[in-house]
Amino acid sequence: MARALLLACVCLAVASSGAEARRRKGKKAPEQPTPVASAPAETQPGTAPDGGAAEPAETQPGSGSETQPGTVSQGVQLSPEESDRLARDHFEKGRHDYDEGNYRDAWDHFHQAYGLSDRPELLYNIGQTADRLGRDQDALDAFRLYLERNPDADNRREVENRIRALEDRVKQDGGAGAAAAASEDAPAAPPRPQPTREGFYLRLGLGMGFLVNPRSSVGLSSTVAGASTGSEVWIGHSVLRGLALGGGLYFDIAFKATGSVDGGSTGATTATGTSVDEGALRLSMFGGGADWYPLPDRNGMHFQAAIALARLNSAGLSSGGPTGGAILLGGGYEWPIAREWGIGVLGRLTLAALSDEGIDYKVLAMSIQFSATWF
Secondary structure, three states: HHHHHHHHHHHHHHHHHHHHHHHHHOOOOOOOOOOOOOOOOOOOOOOOOOOOOOOOOOOOOOOOOOOOOOEEEOOEEEEHHHHHHHHHHHHHHHHHHHOOOOOOHHHHHHHHHHHOOOHHHHHHHHHHHHHHOOOOOHHHHHHHHHHHHHOOOOOHHHHHHHHHHHHHHHHHHOOHHHHHHHHOHHHHHHHOOOOOOOOOEEEEEEEEEEEEEEEEOOEEEEEEEEEEEEEEEEEEEEEOOOOEEEEEEEEEEEEEEEEEEEEEEEEEEEEEEEEEEEEEEEEEEEEEEEEEEEOOOOOEEEEEEEEEEEEEOOOOOOOOOOOEEEEEEEEEEEOOOOOOOEEEEEEEEEEEEEEEEEEEEEEEEEEEEEEEEOO
């Protein structure tokens, strides 16, 4: 009886263990992860290795990473309409910065506009801005490429002159311009840039001087002189950068011209020593000439010359006064005060030869003037 009971317990245990095995067999055990070798994570475009935003790298000319027309720095392809809109936006900002003297910002905007539109005309703006920044080699490269891509440019002669001047400067500097371009920080824009000295030209001048008026006729000569004011109004236009042609009005006025008869006689009476009081003596001139700035990018030194029709008037002269011609020569220096305006000092010499009713009049006038010039 005991053996039968023991056998029954064994059979029951075996059956129970078989059922448990079958139940476990029907349920799949979870898979364990397979160990793999770790590799460096790939950095996504536009992100830094730490996951933050990366600053755009500066693109060097001629490198494979140059931005193609119609793309932005992240390589996103834009539609032609969007590219044109962005290019125009950068151009307007660049032009505004250039007018305000912010040449470093203007340089960036013109480059962005060129990268978006690929318009060769923008190379001229880039060259102009580089020239203002003192980056001679960059300016030279931009102007050369401008003519290469735009061989029929209306301003080709002017750009060729600029190229020759830049080539000389690069040779003299020994590559200083290229070194400035390669430096990490661009040179600071000058606080008072030189005016463009292109386009419309206007000068106003007023100052003090001295006027001498010798006169001669048959048997009689005299000289009158006095402190004077010199003034002028010039209007013109540039024909080359730094060279303006125009015309205007010029005046030398002695408010109290006095003198004496130098020699000669009237009939049997010797006139030598007789005093002469002309009162106000006014030399008025109208003519044309040129004003030339030899180094328009560097400083405000300039020289002017004009030929004019002249008339001399005073209370002691016959009605109308003597007429003739005059030559005006001058030189001075200007300091920029705004984008187009400069103020300065001008020295002017006037030589006039006139005649009336058989009397010859010579006028020598010298003046130092304060000038204001839009150019």
